[in-house]
Amino acid sequence: MPTLTGVHHVALTVTDVDRSVPWYERVLGFSTIGREDQGDDGMRKVFLRGPGFGITLTLVQHPAAGGALFDERRPGLDHLTFSVPSTDSLREWTDRLEEHGVTFSPITEEPTAPGAAVIALRDPDGIQLVLWAEKD
CATH class of the missing domain: 3.10.180.10 (2,3-Dihydroxybiphenyl 1,2-Dioxygenase, domain 1)
Structure with a gap:
């Protein structure tokens, strides 16, 4: 069987990266390590690293998401x-x-x-x- 060696990153969809990034930095101590604004579709990504561990947390803003808030009762996270x-x-x-x-x-x-x-x-x-x- 092939081997998995760990989790590389977790990506979370957010409604507004400009609101979420400062919250993750201020409250949880993450640091921004990169940003990506992707072309015509308007998708935005911010890559964060937490103190004391190697996983990257990616916050993704999809412009067509419609602003719906998270609901753990739906399939997904x-x-x-x-x-x-x-x-x-x-x-x-x-x-x-x-x-x-x-x-x-x-x-x-x-x-x-x-x-x-x-x-x-x-x-x-x-x-x-x-x-x-x-x-x-």
């Missing part, structure tokens, strides 16, 4: 989960999210992985993001 080092780190994240006015769930035990703790939040388009700490 349900949520995107980021690992954090510890439950203590989750407590630091709650402070950061409060500082930036981001609504989020309380720290809770993840029912599918006893001992793991999570925080759930949403980006400006309503895409559900989860911060996950394995058992300390």
